[in-house]
Amino acid sequence: MVVTSAEAGLFGRVDSVGVADNRNGHHSIYIEEQVDVSYVDEQAGWRLATALSARLEDRAGGLFQGDIYHLYAEQSFNDGPLSAVKIGRMQRSDALGFYTLDGAQAWGEVSQLGAQKFTLYAGRPGRIDDFYMVEADLLLGAELQWDNRPLHYRFDTIEIESINGRVELQHLRKGASENRISWSINGNGKLHQSSLSDLKLGFGGSYQFGQRQLEELLFSAEARRGRSEYLKLAYQSYSPSSPTLTFREQYYSLYVLGQQQEFAASYRLRPKNSLSWGAKGRLVTRENGLSGLGITGSLSQWQYFGADMSAQLDLLKLGSDNASTLYLEGERPLSALRRLRAALVLQHQQKQLAGDNNAFGFDGELEQMLSSTLYLSVALTHIWNSRLNDEYRYGVRLSYRFDDRKGWQSE
Known part of the structure; x- marks a missing residue:
């Protein structure tokens, strides 16, 4: 042998x-x-x-x-500007959503421009399950990426050492033509005179030329001390791409369809390798004028009887509606061939139209090799409600x- x-x-x-x-x-x-x-x-x-x-x-x-x-x-390909070519049906995720593309895609690197990477694609986009996408008969796209270009810019205690990012142009045709641009630029550097010395700044978004509409906008600033501590501030204006939520998301997110703005501040501390706790505050404004406030406290990466545990407490308020939620999740190997994951949720919900509802949910999976x-x-998921119909899978x-x-x- x-x-x-x-x-x-x-x-x-x-x-x-x-x-x-x-x-x-x-x-x-x-x-x-x-x-x-x-x-x-x-x-x-x-x-x-x-x-x-x-x-x-x-x-x-x-x-x-x-x-x-x-x-x-x-x-x-090993030689030339092209790295690879793909033909057929493929999956893509970008500013248009998560979708399939029946066509061709090529990507490579232009060394004359400082080793910048590019992607070219063309074809007919299609929907994947319930994910949102912009429908079209033809999609043409080009993307340019660059990694860690030296900058060395300093303003007071803020120093930006390098930047990386991407710019993407897309042309869609379904009767009328539609053009949009999306971008993401990140700066990496130092925050002097602070214990949170590692700094990362982000700026991204997408713009639709025909309707002169800014579809998405994102600003973020993150300061951290290695892996042990970080503070992040973010602003985002966007419309969610998928109506499908996970078991956990449906209880702690301020998720709604349609255009919305979110201001968020989060802090996480990891005093030792086996423990991490954090706090997050969110303010969400919907396009219909309603605003929501979310406060979250979390504890994760602690051990209990051999299980990796995490817990989260959420207080959410959206207009006259509010909810209080406690979420607990654990995962552990039962043997070399068997693994168990389980999650529990308790929630009290007050809604002006639907009334009060108390919910208890369980989500679990047992895998055997x-x-x-x-x-x-x-796997099983079951949610028992006091006022609404029970849900299960x-x-x-x-x-x-x-x-x-x-x-x-x-x-």
């Missing part, structure tokens, strides 16, 4: 999922097959990849749904994971 290093091979995972769910307002049971597979040939620079799903749902007459999330071929390539997990997943790029082979 000898070890051989495979320069070409197939790797990925195949998941079989069964779910019972009522979070969309009706009870549903479905089974789903999920495939995410890639083939790479490192010597030739090739990569072929696909991710797809097929779902059969228990409804009147049955409901079958299939999706292809990506299906592409990619070729890498059956073999080196086979995993079985059981129960699921089981069998996952086969494989990688034959490296391995043992008999001779």
Whole structure:
């Protein structure tokens, strides 16, 4: 038996999922097959990849749904300005949202401009599940990135040593044309005469030329002392891209659809490696004029009976509505082959239209390693409400994971 290093091979995972769910307002049971597979040939620079799903749902007459999330071929280059070219269906995330793109993408580096990286792409965008995106028949885009360019600018106690960032131009066509620009610029430096000496400044946003609309704007300033302490101030004007919240987000976020502005200040202290606590204040203003205030206290990375624990207390107020929430989460290995994660939430909610509601929620997952390539997990989420309808989601997943790029082979 000898070890051989495979320069070409197939790797990925195949998941079989069964779910019972009522979070969309009706009870549903479905089974789903999920495939995410890639083939790479490192010597030739090739990569072929696909991710797809097929779902059969228990409804009147049955409901079958299939999706292809990506299906592409990619070729890498060692010489010239191009690093790689990708053709097919791919996934992208940018100022337009999270979406698929049926087309082509190329990226590389221009050494004549100081090793700046560029990305070019073109194709037809498509929606991924419930994520928000700007619909179009054609999307053309170009992005330029630069890393850690020396600056050495100082104003009083603030010194900026280097900057990095990106600028992206996009052209969309669906009947009429639409052009937008998005950017992100970060400065790294020092804050002198302060124990929080490491400084990072951020400025980003996106602008739509046709409507002369500033779609998103972000300012941030962060000062830290290594990994043990940091203070961050931020302002953001944006519209959330996804209506889907995680179990945790639905209880502690001031999340609403539509344009909104958020002012936030956060502080975190990590006095030792196994403990971290923080506080955060947020002021959110919605486009309809309502404002919300959120105060958060958190404690994380502490050990309790071998589990990694975290806790969070939130006090939220939005107009005449308010909520108080306590969230507790823990994760620990039960053995070398078994892992458990569990979360509890308690919430008291007062809403002018819906009235008072007390909620208790549980979210948990148990994963068992059956073999080196086979995993079985059981997950359940249940929220008991005093006034609203209860919500639940129960699921089981069998996952086969494989990688034959490296391995043992008999001779």
